[in-house]
Amino acid sequence: MDIANYLIQGAQVALQPMNLLFCFMGVLMGTLVGVLPGLGPTAAIALLLPVSFHIPPVSTIIMLAGIYYGAMYGGSTTSILVNIPGEAASVITCLDGHQMAKKGRAGPALGIAAFGSFIAGTFGVIGIMFIAPPMAKFALAFGPPEYFSLMLMGIVIIIYMSSGSILKDLITAVFGVLLGTIGMDTISGTQRLTFGVLELADGIGFIPAVMGLFGISEILVNVERILATTLVTEKVKNLLPNLQDWKESFWPIIRGTVMGFIIGVLPGPAPVISTYASYATEKKLSKTPEKFGTGHIAGVAGPEAANNAASSGAMIPLFTLGIPANSVIAVLLGAFMIHGLQPGPTFIAKYPDVFWATIVSMYLGNIMLLVLNLPLIPLWVKVLKVPYPILFPLILIFCLIGVYSLNFSQVEIGLMIGFGVLGYLMRKARFEMAPLILALVLGPMMENNLRLALLVSQGDASVFVTRPISAIFIIVSTLLIASSMVPGIQKRRAQMKEKLGDEEV
Amino acid sequence: MKRESSECEESLTRNDLIGGLFFLAAGLLFALYARSLEVGTWDEPGPGFLPFWAGSLLIGMSALLIAKTLLRRHREDAGPFFPELDSWKRVLMTIGALVAYNLLLQPLGFVLVTFFFVGFLVKCIFPQGWLKSFVTAALSTAFARLVFVNLLEIQFPKGLLGL
Amino acid sequence: MNTARLVTVVLTLITVLFFGIGQAAAPTYPSKEISYVIAFNPGGESDIEFRIMQPYLEKALGVRLIPDYKPAAGGALAWSFVTAAKPDGYTLGGFNSPHVITQPLTMKDVKYATEDFTYLSMIEYTPAALVVKQGFPAKTLKEFVEYCKANPGKVTVAAVGKFSGPHLNVLHFMKVAGIKINYIPLQGTGQVKPQILGGHVDAAFTNSPAAVEMKGSGVTALAVGTETRMSQLPEVPTFAELGYKIYPRIDRGILGPKDMPKDVVAKLDRIFYEVVTSKEVQAKLVEGGFVPNPMNSAQTTKYIMEQKELVRKLLEEEKFMQIR
Numbered sequence: 001m002d003i004a005n006y007l008i009q010g011a012q013v014a015l016q017p018m019n020l021l022f023c024f025m026g027v028l029m030g031t032l033v034g035v036l037p038g039l040g041p042t043a044a045i046a047l048l049l050p051v052s053f054h055i056p057p058v059s060t061i062i063m064l065a066g067i068y069y070g071a072m073y074g075g076s077t078t079s080i081l082v083n084i085p086g087e088a089a090s091v092i093t094c095l096d097g098h099q100m101a102k103k104g105r106a107g108p109a110l111g112i113a114a115f116g117s118f119i120a121g122t123f124g125v126i127g128i129m130f131i132a133p134p135m136a137k138f139a140l141a142f143g144p145p146e147y148f149s150l151m152l153m154g155i156v157i158i159i160y161m162s163s164g165s166i167l168k169d170l171i172t173a174v175f176g177v178l179l180g181t182i183g184m185d186t187i188s189g190t191q192r193l194t195f196g197v198l199e200l201a202d203g204i205g206f207i208p209a210v211m212g213l214f215g216i217s218e219i220l221v222n223v224e225r226i227l228a229t230t231l232v233t234e235k236v237k238n239l240l241p242n243l244q245d246w247k248e249s250f251w252p253i254i255r256g257t258v259m260g261f262i263i264g265v266l267p268g269p270a271p272v273i274s275t276y277a278s279y280a281t282e283k284k285l286s287k288t289p290e291k292f293g294t295g296h297i298a299g300v301a302g303p304e305a306a307n308n309a310a311s312s313g314a315m316i317p318l319f320t321l322g323i324p325a326n327s328v329i330a331v332l333l334g335a336f337m338i339h340g341l342q343p344g345p346t347f348i349a350k351y352p353d354v355f356w357a358t359i360v361s362m363y364l365g366n367i368m369l370l371v372l373n374l375p376l377i378p379l380w381v382k383v384l385k386v387p388y389p390i391l392f393p394l395i396l397i398f399c400l401i402g403v404y405s406l407n408f409s410q411v412e413i414g415l416m417i418g419f420g421v422l423g424y425l426m427r428k429a430r431f432e433m434a435p436l437i438l439a440l441v442l443g444p445m446m447e448n449n450l451r452l453a454l455l456v457s458q459g460d461a462s463v464f465v466t467r468p469i470s471a472i473f474i475i476v477s478t479l480l481i482a483s484s485m486v487p488g489i490q491k492r493r494a495q496m497k498e499k500l501g502d503e504e505v
Numbered sequence: 506m507k508r509e510s511s512e513c514e515e516s517l518t519r520n521d522l523i524g525g526l527f528f529l530a531a532g533l534l535f536a537l538y539a540r541s542l543e544v545g546t547w548d549e550p551g552p553g554f555l556p557f558w559a560g561s562l563l564i565g566m567s568a569l570l571i572a573k574t575l576l577r578r579h580r581e582d583a584g585p586f587f588p589e590l591d592s593w594k595r596v597l598m599t600i601g602a603l604v605a606y607n608l609l610l611q612p613l614g615f616v617l618v619t620f621f622f623v624g625f626l627v628k629c630i631f632p633q634g635w636l637k638s639f640v641t642a643a644l645s646t647a648f649a650r651l652v653f654v655n656l657l658e659i660q661f662p663k664g665l666l667g668l
Numbered sequence: 669m670n671t672a673r674l675v676t677v678v679l680t681l682i683t684v685l686f687f688g689i690g691q692a693a694a695p696t697y698p699s700k701e702i703s704y705v706i707a708f709n710p711g712g713e714s715d716i717e718f719r720i721m722q723p724y725l726e727k728a729l730g731v732r733l734i735p736d737y738k739p740a741a742g743g744a745l746a747w748s749f750v751t752a753a754k755p756d757g758y759t760l761g762g763f764n765s766p767h768v769i770t771q772p773l774t775m776k777d778v779k780y781a782t783e784d785f786t787y788l789s790m791i792e793y794t795p796a797a798l799v800v801k802q803g804f805p806a807k808t809l810k811e812f813v814e815y816c817k818a819n820p821g822k823v824t825v826a827a828v829g830k831f832s833g834p835h836l837n838v839l840h841f842m843k844v845a846g847i848k849i850n851y852i853p854l855q856g857t858g859q860v861k862p863q864i865l866g867g868h869v870d871a872a873f874t875n876s877p878a879a880v881e882m883k884g885s886g887v888t889a890l891a892v893g894t895e896t897r898m899s900q901l902p903e904v905p906t907f908a909e910l911g912y913k914i915y916p917r918i919d920r921g922i923l924g925p926k927d928m929p930k931d932v933v934a935k936l937d938r939i940f941y942e943v944v945t946s947k948e949v950q951a952k953l954v955e956g957g958f959v960p961n962p963m964n965s966a967q968t969t970k971y972i973m974e975q976k977e978l979v980r981k982l983l984e985e986e987k988f989m990q991i992r
Contacts, residue, residue, distance in 0.1 A: 143868030167570055168521070171528050174563045178535045178556060184741065184775075185552040186855050189830030191776050192552060193538060198748060198777055201741035216603070223599050223630060224592040267862055322881045323861045330858060331710055337877070340955050344881035389631035390641050393623045396599075400606055400622075401649060407738065413607045421600060425527075429520035447555045448855070455852055456824050456869060459548035 003129065010356025014364060019059050023361045026063035027368050030070020034086050035077050057339035058354050062361040064332050065315070069121060069362070071328075072271070072311045073369050076113040076304055080106060081380055082395055084215035088206055089271035089307035091437055092279045094214060096292060096299030103295050106381050108241040112249050112297055113304040114373045115241070120257040120305035121366040124312025127261050128319070129359055132348075135313070136320035139265045144453035145463045149473035150266075151446035154273050155439060156477045157280045169435045172426070176439025179204055183444075187451050199411040208412045209440060211399045212419025213426075213433045219392050220424040240377075245297050252282045252302030260306030264313020267325045271310040272441055278306035312362070319347055319355060518574075525570035532563030595630050602626055620646040697757055697932050701732040705750055705761035707743035710735075713875075713958075714762050717791060717920055720952045721943060728939045741778075742832065744771050748779035755925040757932040760788070765919040766833045769976045773983060774831040782976055785923040786933055789940035790963035790971065792953050795893040796837050796916040797879035797904065800871045801864055802886030809890045809910050812871070816847035826852040826863050827873040831983075837893070837916030838873050839982055844912050875918065876901065877957035893917045894959060919961065921968055937965040 013019060055063075075086030080097035093113065100109040127135075142150075155173065182193045183203030194200040241249070259281065260274040282302045283292045292299050314325035322343030324330035336343050341351060348355045383391075403416050423433055457463040465471045535556045545551030606622050613621075624642035627633050708714045718735060726733055738746040746761060747768055753759035763785070772781045798809070806812040816823050827834035830853040838851055852869055854860050857878055864872040864887055871890075874882075879889045880900045889904045893916035897906060907914050922940060924933075943949055944962040953960045963971060 140862060140866035143863065143866055167566060167573070168524075171525075171563065171566050171570065174559055174566065175528060175531060177559050178531070178563065181535075181556045181559075186830060187853050188543070188552045189774065189853075190542060190552045192542065192556065193535075194777065198741050198745045198779065201744065201777075202739075220596050220599060223595045267858065317862075321861065321865060321885070323865075324858050330712070334710070334712060334716055337716060337956060342881060344883065345885040346883075389633055390627060390637070392630075393626035393641070394645055396603065396626070397619060397623060397645060397649060400603070404610070407740065408736075410607050410610065413610075414604075417600065417603045417607065420603070424596070426524075429524040430518075431524055443555075451550050451554075452852060452854075454548065454550065455850070458822075458850065461548070 006352060006356045007360065009353060010358075010360040013058060013353060013357035014062065014360035019062055019357070019361060020364070022055070022059045022063040023066050023365050024368055026066020027070035027073075027365050027372065030067035030072075031074040031369065031372060033067065034071035034074020057336075057341055058357050060335055060339060061332070061354060061358050062365075064335055065358060065362060066365045068328055068332065069308065069311050069365060070369060072308050073114065073117050073373060075307075076117075076300075077110065077380060080109045080113065080300070081383060082215070083218050084395070084399065085210055088210070088437075088441060089275050089310070091210060091214075091272070091434065092275040092303040093300055095279070095434065096294070096296050099293070099295035100297065100300065101384060105295065106384060107377055108245050108297065109300050110377045110380060111240045111374070112245060112301045114370055114377075116249065116253045116256070116301045116305040117308040118366050118370045119253055120260060120308040121312060121369075122363065123257050124261055124264075124309045125359060125362045125366070127309075128312060128316055128362075132316050132320050135262075135265045135316050139267065139317055140321070141469060142266055143467075144449040144456065145467050145470040146473070147266075148446055148449040148453055149464060149470040149477070150273070151442045151449065153473045153477045153480070154276060154442050155446070156480045157276055168431050172431050172433070173435040173439040176436035177443035177446075179209075179436075180440045180443035181447070186448065187455070197411060199407075199409050203444060204415060204440065205406070205412055206437075206441060207406055208403050208416040209419050210437055211403060212416040212421075213423035213437065215395065215399045216416065216420025217423025217427055217433075219395060220420060221427055222388065222392065241297070248296075248298050249301035252278070252298040253305040255281060256302035256305035257309040260309030261313040263306075264310030264325075265316050267314075267317055267323055270314060270325060271307040272438070274306040274310040275303035276438055278302040318343065321345060322347065522571060522574045525567045525574065529564055529567035529571065532560045532565075532567060534560070536560030536564065598630060599626065616646055616650055619649055697935065698729055698731045700758065701734050702729070702757070703736050703759050704733045705736045705738055705746050705759065707738060707746035707762065707764065707767075709739045710737055713794060713877075714764065714920065716956050717953070717958060718762060720956060721791070721949060724943045724946065724949055725939070728943060741775070742771070742829065743767050744775060744778050744780075747771070747785075750923065751780040751784045751925055753925050755786075755928040757924065757928055757936065760922055760924045760936075763787075763921055763923045764833065765921070765972060765975055766836055766979055767918075768923075769972065769979050770831055770833065770836060770983075773980065782972065784926050786926050786928050786965070787968040787972055788922045788924055788933070788936050788965050789944055790919060790921040790961055790968040791944050792958040792960050793917040793919045794875045794877065794958055795898070796834065796873050796918070797876050797892045797901070798841070798871060798873055798890045799864060799879055799882065799887045800890060801867045801869065802888075803867065804870055804888070806890075807888060809905070809907075809912075812890055813845050813847055816845075816849055820848040821850055823871065824850045824852050824869040825871045825873065826854050826860055826869040828854055828856055828860060833918050834873050834875075836979060836982060837914075840914050840916065841873075841907075841912065843982070843985070844914055873916065879904075880957065898959075899954075900957075917959075919971075920958075921963070933965065940964075 014023070071087070072089065075090035076093045076097065077086070079085045079090040079093040080101050083094050083098040085091040085094055097109045097113070100106065155177075180203065182200055184191050184194070184201045191201060256274075256278040259278055260271070263274040263277065264270040279292075279299060279302060282298045283289050286292065286296075286298060288296070314329060317323040317325050318329050318333060322333065322345075324333045333343055341347070341354065386394075399416065400413060403412050404410075406412065426433060426436075453463055454461065463470070465474060537560075539553040539557035539560060542553030542556070543551035544553040544557050602622055602625055606618055609618050620642050622642075623645050624638045627641050628635065628638035704718065706714050706718060715735070715737075722733055722735075738749055740746075743764060747763065750759060750761040768780075768785070769782050771778050798812070800806060800812065806815045825838055827838050829835055835851065835853065838849075842849060849871075852863075854863065857875065860872050860874050861878060861882065863869045864874070865882065865885055876892055876894075876898060879892070883889075883901075889901060891907045891910060891912075892898055892901060892904050893914065894906055895908060895915065897904065897909075907916070924936070941962065941964045944960070950960040950962075
């Protein structure tokens with residue numbers, strides 16, 4: 001089969017010592033970048049771009065790609081350890097990952113994240129190899145109506161993740177949508193709620209919001225009590241996932257990989273959506289849904305696999321159509337162009353050596369990442385042992401530097417602090433924060449696509465249900481809403497009865 | 506730091522009342538602001554469309570929450586807002602330190618601000634010794650400067666001492 | 669208890685003294701690194717153009733050029749920043765036209781005016797191209813115009829932004845051709861490609877590199893905005909040769925805050941012009957998909973002001989001016 005030949009060719013290039021070195025540098029840099037919140041892959045790639053001028057194109061691509069998926073690995077580390085997501089895709093990992101860390105199970109959490117990511121990444125590369133062109137065609141079929149319906153479904157999923165009052169979660173979600181409207185509206189060109197502050201013209205930055213809502217608020221809550229001890233009071237047990245963990249994580253990883261890959265092909269913030277989708281799916285399918293949110297390993301394994309598979313999937317539009325799925329890949333695209341490599345439908349045909357060498361190096365990169373990350377787990381776990389009075393200022397500095405290094409904007413630091421206070425108050429009043437973040441990310445896109453769809457169809461709203469893909473999402477969303485209300489009503493009745501019964505006695 | 510267990514029914518407390526009021530106000534703010542933008546129709550939504558309707562939705566849901574809380578037969582006591590007597594001091598000081606960092610970053614420069622920030626927090630929030638504070642502050646500042654400024658070449662404000 | 673504090677104070681004093689002594693007299697320009705503000709994300713066209721020229725500029729200037737990325741508000745943030753910077757020649761920036769013209773005219777809260785800069789150099793431009801989706805009934809520009817006239821307001825044409833450069837290109841073309849279309853504003857080139865490739869819009873005004881990349885995927889490029897046909901798209905006619913005397917494109921150059929010292933401006937003008945006209949740099953720019961268009965400071969300023977008049981007229985006619 002042709003592919004075998006190509007792989008061999010690719011391997012010959014990828015296994016050259018120089019390229020191995022670049023691959024390693026890339027994944028190392030990527031992991032670092034993923035661990036340091038705020039210092040996104042974009043910044044890292046931008047830093048290394050000048051270096052790339054002096055090295056051959058293949059090596060550049062190998063290194064830059066390494067940074068990209070390396071960052072995905074690293075992002076989960078901070079989520080699990082200190083409840084600060086390294087980027088959008090790691091938000092979900094915080095939910096159960098950090099809870100596991102608090103129970104002394106940071107090791108298994110980190111471990112399953114690493115293994116799950118590795119498995120997903122490997123399958124992702126296989127996916128790219130074999131089904132890139134048809135997947136790309138599939139992605140192209142998504143126009144504004146399809147995106148809108150997809151995002152709608154994404155928001156409906158929030159209801160599924162709700163472990164408490166659905167009403168309160170919806171309130172935070174709608175609030176998130178409103179916050180998402182701040183900024184310049186691209187369709188009409190008007191500024192909304194920016195109050196003359198130009199920095200807000202692009203909307204509320206995701207990183208300041210997330211670091212405030214999760215990181216700073218958590219610290220504010222902790223600071224209330226005299227915590228002279230460490231964050232984790234229970235003894236740290238095994239450092240790796242045990243057999244039981246693997247049993248519980250196996251299917252979530254498989255499902256997460258498939259979901260992540262498919263969603264990842266769609267241009268847009270696919271990794272985020274895939275993690276939420278995976279989490280919601282696992283919770284729905286699990287026999288113990290109430291454990292989610294308290295440190296259930298499936299809640300880490302599935303989403304982590306999903307986001308790695310999604311980042312592999314995101315490479316497909318890049319190689320087959322020259323379409324960058326997000327700003328990080330856009331930098332990669334820029335690197336192609338600087339070296340005279342013309343991206344587009346003819347890319348694979350014109351530069352098979354580059355393409356296949358990159359594929360092989362992605363395999364290698366995944367292996368390197370696993371090897372790199374596993375021994376680091378005991379080290380990371382030690383971080384949790386640092387006495388909190390010393391640890392928390394360091395975490396705060398981390399956040400401050402992280403946000404500042406993004407855009408050098410004091411407005412954004414201010415925003416982060418503001419969100420920190422908001423998050424703190426929300427926690428005290430027991431309002432969940434995950435719906436807000438998801439709504440903040442999805443809301444603007446949902447609105448944009450809704451209006452674009454109506455603009456193109458000139459006001460004809462039937463477009464959402466007459467186009468097949470869009471119709472499917474709408475139907476699924478309706479079903480989700482319906483099915484979540486029904487058991488809800490029944491359960492409520494049962495609980496009410498119990499409560500009343502208790503009271504009378 | 507209690508994580509809520511997944512009860513389908515959640516007992517509502519005074520905090521939910523306050524929360525409800527807050528979101529009600531927020532919804533009102535957005536909806537009213539949206540009126541000054543073009544709202545448009547269902548067929549042709551304008552920039553004010555989503556803020557207005559989402560704002561209205563928020564108002565409705567917050568009202569519902571407030572109503573539910575008020576109508577509940579027995580309200581769980583949320584407990585005091587601050588778990589310990591001097592909690593508010595620490596929380597406020599931390600917030601203050603963060604704001605000060607932001608404001609003093611340009612005039613004083615990265616190195617100084619980081620140093621004092623870490624030192625202050627270590628020393629004053631959960632009282633530690635002078636030496637511990639100084640060492641932590643100095644080490645973390647030096648480390649941060651090395652990694653971010655020298656290694657990664659990120660431009661941080663040079664400030665007072667040109668550091 | 670006070671030992672630690674004492675040590676800190678002493679150390680601080682020593683450091684202050686040390687740095688204080690290091691102040692020398694004002695040397696010739698440039699004597700330290702120059703900050704180059706880039707109004708868009710790394711990896712984008714402005715960045716690529718900068719990177720191509722960076723080594724040559726640094727060599728000629730003798731100091732390093734540090735890129736300072738300030739993407740936001742389509743570049744408005746970066747340019748507002750440059751106007752407010754000290755005009756000592758150590759803060760420069762890349763600019764895009766017509767962005768620096770349209771933004772003060774159409775965006776609220778923009779903190780600069782087109783005249784608030786010293787225009788130092790023009791480097792290149794990226795021509796726009798009109799492409800139609802696969803299966804669209806028109807295969808030439810003439811047919812396209814006829815089709816639009818027969819279906820006024822129905823043909824969907826996508827481009828990046830509202831009141832942005834690409835949007836203006838569309839408006840200009842509409843005026844010159846006498847047609848009405850349904851304009852679809854998108855958020856970036858990354859959005860334009862999937863929409864046109866997937867057939868969700870009928871046509872799009874993209875930049876030429878994108879048109880080149882989409883060759884062979886079913887879309888047809890009807891015209892480009894260059895003066896002569898592009899070597900990468902030899903079969904695509906220019907708007908001009910088809911009778912429409914328009915050159916839709918995005919121009920890029922270098923600027924600094926206004927009121928910079930005359931000798932600094934003269935020096936930069938000379939150096940930039942030398943670099944921008946050198947054969948090596950021009951070849952690299954072509955490779956990157958740009959069309960070299962070197963101008964010196966005076967020529968650039970004149971060009972910008974002329975463009976401003978054109979843009980103003982266009983916007984007034986379309987009643988899009990929101991402030992002035």
